[in-house]
Amino acid sequence: MTEVKDSINRRDFVKGGVRGGFLAGLGGLFGVLIGKTTKNHTVWQIDPEICIACGNCATHCVLEESAVKCVHAYAMCGYCDLCTGYLMPEAKELDTGAENELCPNGAIKRTFVEDPYYEYTIDESLCIGCGKCVKGCNAFGNGSLFLQVRHDRCLNCNECSIAAACPSGAYKRISADEPYLLKKVGHA
């Protein structure tokens, strides 16, 4: 029998050529992209300076319980007795009665520190990220309450459903090694 092993037919030759072309194309794409990549992966975060606390965060997350929660920059807080992030605008009493609280879930805890100051802490297991307190705090207070994506909960979807529904464009992809955009003192 004659040796036919080395013979190559036309179809295989063309296929090999096209395959080489594709490989070169993928290599080229890789080369183009390599200059534009980041080493860390990215995560979604809310820029609190842009956020208008519209309430979409509570309803548009793919999770049953939104990954967005209210956080508190304590250094900015005025520790007011009459907290507009905590109390309803028409609150009858300045106390912890449910009818006086702005938070629909009672997630903000009000504790007495010293006269006339009260500390407000957020119970994340109750917070739904609706931003009602954020709106209240921004309107009349120091703006120390704001919404953030909590990365222990966030699934980091490639397209964040809340980002797609965000009316103010406050959602950003930021580097995963600094995954929060916290408010700082001096940004009232």
Add this chain to the structure above:
Amino acid sequence: MSSTLILILCGTALGVERFPPPDFESGYGLPQTTVPPARESVYEYADVAVLLAALSLSSYLVIRKRSRRAIFALMLFSLFYFGFWRKGCVCPIGAGQNIVLSVFDNGYAVPFVVVLVFLLPLVFTLFFGRTFCAAVCPLGAIQDLVVLKPITVPLWLESPLRLLAYLYLGAAVLLAATGSSFIICRYDPFVSFFRLSGNLNVVIIGACLLVTGVFVGRPYCRFLCPYGVILRQLSRVSKWRVTITPDDCINCRLCEDSCPFGAIRESTADWPRRDYNKSKTRLAILIILLPVLTLSGALATRAASGWLSRAHPTVRLADRIYLEESGKVADTTDASLAFRGSGRQIDELYTDASNIQSKIGLGSLILGVFIGLLIGLKLIKHSIRWHRVDYEAERASCLACGRCFDYCPREQIRLKKMEEGAKDSE
């Protein structure tokens, strides 16, 4: 009463801290704002390693081991790992959009992990065929589980349905390139099942696809998957391929109905001589029709570009602001309020929006030409008789699931011989 008082107060204190933080005398220490860290990058690279391992194993199982049972086991693993454990993000199908956005938008740097996730299956497909679809893709896996009563989709229906995937890919690339949205992720039909929660409409689409999938094998993979479109083309020139049997086909026809995805093509009979002239005329007509189809495709998507551009938030916002400015609507939306609060100029917004619109207009023109050309070429392809002497798994459509192996008598003989060979050597 109290609120009016505060109103007066804040009117005088805008721009500065309205209530200076108190100096505590009771020794109260400020609590720290907690910041639970994001997932470490090293885990992301671990996922890529798992992807690489799964692809390698899948290719080995399909090409060398040829065991449907092992492929199925790997498929289950992938379904649980990439699907239920990693919740389906980021997947190679969606990663393409990040790549496209990164190419077109200099402000967006794509994470290196995403580049790897996108490219690895492509490279594997170039060498081994669609082994990614076989046992690595969780979307394929969840559909593969429900293939119970597959019916044959005739080619005249299968081929046009496949156009949907090309359209989907085209629209996804266009919308990703212009930074409008990632529609592949938004309308990912099965990711809601992995997360056990999600948008109701998308859950319904997913459920419908799964029900359809009982009778029509893997409908998303075959007719919709935009990544599948790319894999089809690469698979055509793969170095190695799935064969029903590595030995010679004896044309016994036993494998004919084994493929639930309609990928097995029968041997071709001789071209009937009396049909020559008719076929030639048809081919000529189709070739002449090609530019007509291309043009009409362009016109069709040109008409749809206005609708497509509304996928971009800036265009939607500009539309809304225009309506409000011209007095056509009296109310406001959250978006328009946010815009007015941001202090940006309306003219600036209009310019941005019209830039985006013209980009999407150009893109949809290209998309239309592409789709028209594609329909024409598909018609031409189907009117040419291709020569096949064996029953074979068509390279582009074969999902490398390995179902056909067991149907082949030659394969049974081969396995028996191998078994005996193994015994003899003992």
